[in-house]
Amino acid sequence: MNCGCADVVTPGLLDLFEARARMIKAARPIAGLERVALEAAAGRVLAEPARSTLDMPGVDNSAMDGYALRLDELADSPSGLPVRLRVPAGAGVTRLPEGGCARIFTGAPVPLGADAVVPQERVSLDAAGRVHVAGELAVGANIRRRGEESRAGATLLEAGKRLNAAAIALLAGQGIASVTVQRRLRVALVTTGDELIAPGQAWRPGAVYDSSGPMLRALLADQGCEVLDLGPVLDTPEALAAVLAEARDNADLVLCTGGVSVGEEDHVRPVLERLGGLDFHGVAMKPGKPLALGWLGASMDSGTPLIGLPGNPVASLVGWQLLALPFVQGRQGRAPAPLERFPVAAGFTRRAPRGRRELLRVVLDWSAGAPVARLAGGQGSHMLGAASQSHGYLIIDADTPVEEGHAYGYCPGAQFLV
Secondary structure, eight states: OOOOOTTOOOTTOBOHHHHHHHHHHHOOOOOOEEEEEGGGOTTOBBSSOEEOSSOBSSSOEESSSEEEEOHHHHHTOTTOEEEEEEEOTTOOOOBOOTTOEEEEOTTOBOOBTOOEEEEGGGEEEOTTOEEEEOSOOOTTTTEEOTTSSBOTTOEEEOTTOBOOHHHHHHHHTTTOOEEEEEOOOEEEEEEBOTTEEOTTSOOOTTOEEOOHHHHHHHHHHHTTOEEEEOOOBOSSHHHHHHHHHHHHHHOSEEEEESSOSSSTTOOHHHHHHHHEEEEEEOBSEESOTTOEEEEESSOTTTSEEEEEEOSSHHHHHHHIIIIIHHHHHHHTTOOOOOOOOEEEEESSOBOOOSSSEEEEEEEEEOTTSSOEEEEOSOOOTTOHHHHHHOSEEEEEOTTOOBOTTOEEEEEEGGGGGO
């Protein structure tokens, strides 16, 4: 499980951002659509554009609790305007009586003829119940115009949009009860290592509780994937080949963790090259160097893609977030968003990473007003404490020391949760 390569400088590694670009380019959307009820669509990926069925809003309506009136009549009535109509939300469209105003509530249709709504906070009523307004009003004030958000037939959401709560609310507001979505991506999860035991089993000397498997299952579930769990697998070429053949025939993608380095017990690369092919192996990043992309079958397009993640759990997490996740999104028919990065000052010093970019797990300290990145804990590729506490990564270029107070590229972790 421990590749022991954290400080080894290997020539010919692929640049991190080039590797990310190659992952995105290689991902092809899977075939297969489903029609699902809107209440079952959370987290699913739209397979076709969703279009508006109605003007939104459907009628001119009030943005405030207040009074609807004609501005010219207000200006010509120094003694105030009588209230001659009451319009609650859900009422039909009516006409404003001449010489008077209407008591109106948020969301209620604005009476025909009214050209402004005055908020109730700016209104005073005299003893006769007539309305007096403080301050100036403009034509159209506090009126939501019909169709100002969308017109019937307009595109509400593009194909490839993953449906979150706000998107579902948008569709529900149009009366849309079902949507066409991509079928769920089926991912075969393969963990390797003779030393791995499941949480809950009795520990023995030399054993390691499997943390990468549960972590990756959770990450795949967060992305709405169907998981075919085929691990852990014994560290033999024969056992791995049998499992990968099963994965090839039953999944849209294989996600393998461990056994992807270059040691005598690391069998993923030779078995992969025998059963398919390799796009690349090795990325100039720390942690996560041994990551690989390949396929089982004749080619990447016709076969089953395989992503090999390192066995150390933090390296596996970093590889997932920076490289595997955009590939999964591409297979789902989604367009991966550009990686968010912005400069943040370091609150520590650290020696330069040799030959690779280093992704330091950090928390942001806002106590001084501007963010300062501080180490979240130990930075070993097996140390999950810092990974579980961090807000994101400070990305340090190869052979660049970290100097306190200097700014470096910060990559927020929240972007990997969408």
